[in-house]
Amino acid sequence: MNDAVKAGAYLHHMVLRSPDPAKMAVFYADVMNMPARQEGDVWICEGPMRRMAFIAGDRGLASAGFACRDADALAMMRARVEAEQLEILPPEGHWFGDEAFGVRDDDGNLVVFGLSSHQTASKGVRGPLQHLTLASRDPDAIEGFYVGKLGFITSDYARASDGRTLALWTRSNHEHHTLACFRRGRQGIDHFSFEAGDWSVLKEWCDRMGEHHVPIVWGPGRHGPGNNLFIFVEDPDRNWIEISAELEVIYDRPSHTWPAEDRTLNMWGKAIYRD
Known part of the structure; x- marks a missing residue:
């Protein structure tokens, strides 16, 4: 399946x-x-x-x-x-x-x-494209498609006290999530992420943003689901770009449900809520 x-x-x-x-x-x-x-x-x-x-x-x-x-x-x-x-x-x-x-x-x-075709090696700070997070009015339908029809696995949920799914994180390999979804009043992209590997590389990215006068709009912080370190910046179209490090690797565990609270999205401080 x-x-x-x-x-x-x-x-x-x-x-x-x-x-x-x-x-x-x-x-x-x-x-x-x-x-x-x-x-x-x-x-x-x-x-x-x-x-x-x-x-x-x-x-x-x-x-x-x-x-x-x-x-x-x-x-x-x-x-x-x-x-x-x-x-x-x-x-x-x-x-x-x-x-x-x-x-x-x-x-x-x-x-x-x-x-994937062969990519010529290039120099520069590390950061593979890692995951896409969608915005949707119906995250349960998104889960039904990617998990039910394509065979992704749900790693974690964030749910409101009334049981509504506010966010979910799904994987298509051993990384905690390759595609996630947040409940929002629109459809499309919530954010996408580049993987920095570890804290030292994430600091390199922070320094690079400073050198280019690109403000960090959220972070550094640590997510609950995925346990990854993160920063967020914006591109000229105001798409959220996440750069994260130390994302959880999963081989076999059941999905976990997180409460709708700040510590779920940022164990170190305030969260950025969607709708």
């Missing part, structure tokens, strides 16, 4: 719509150490183990690409999607090949599964 986990799927790249793709590319090139290039109408930024593309449009998520372990794992994911009778969509063509395929979740977000 847990096909996404068996496939070892991980967040490989993201494609964002922006009113000013060139401005976004400059920011990610300079601040996030992801050199930019333009291919037609698409701006592409790549750094060590992180890949982003920007296209013109209203601010939002165009697609998120998850790479599978190998061709057999990708075939297993495709078979799962076909068994669930989901519409199979063509992938965007920035990194994955013709073997890739896409599906849309209940909120209309396009998720693409494919195989």
Whole structure:
């Protein structure tokens, strides 16, 4: 049943719509150490183990690409999607090949599964693209899609006293979460995260933000679910970027439910609440 986990799927790249793709590319090139290039109408930024593309449009998520372990794992994911009778969509063509395929979740977000191609080694501060967190009016439907239809596993919940799901964290490999969701009055991106590895690398990122005069809008702190250290900054489109370290690795444990309180989102201090 847990096909996404068996496939070892991980967040490989993201494609964002922006009113000013060139401005976004400059920011990610300079601040996030992801050199930019333009291919037609698409701006592409790549750094060590992180890949982003920007296209013109209203601010939002165009697609998120998850790479599978190998061709057999990708075939297993495709078979799962076909068994669930989901519409199979063509992938965007920035990194994955013709073997890739896409599906849309209940909120209309396009998720693409494919195989990673070799990336030329590049220098710079570490920080692979690590997870995507969605905003949704119905996080239970998001869980139903990713867990019920694609075979992710729910690691943790945050629930209100009346039982409503306020947030959930799901995984498609051994990391605590590769896709999460917060209940909000809108749909799309809540935030996305780059993994710094450990506290010393997170401090390097903090220093880098200071050098580029980019304020840290939340953190440093430590989340309850996932136990990861974090900072948050904003890009020119005011997307929240999280840089985190020391995310929990899970091999076998049941999901846990956290209360709706500050310590769930930040064990060191105040939380940023959504709706």
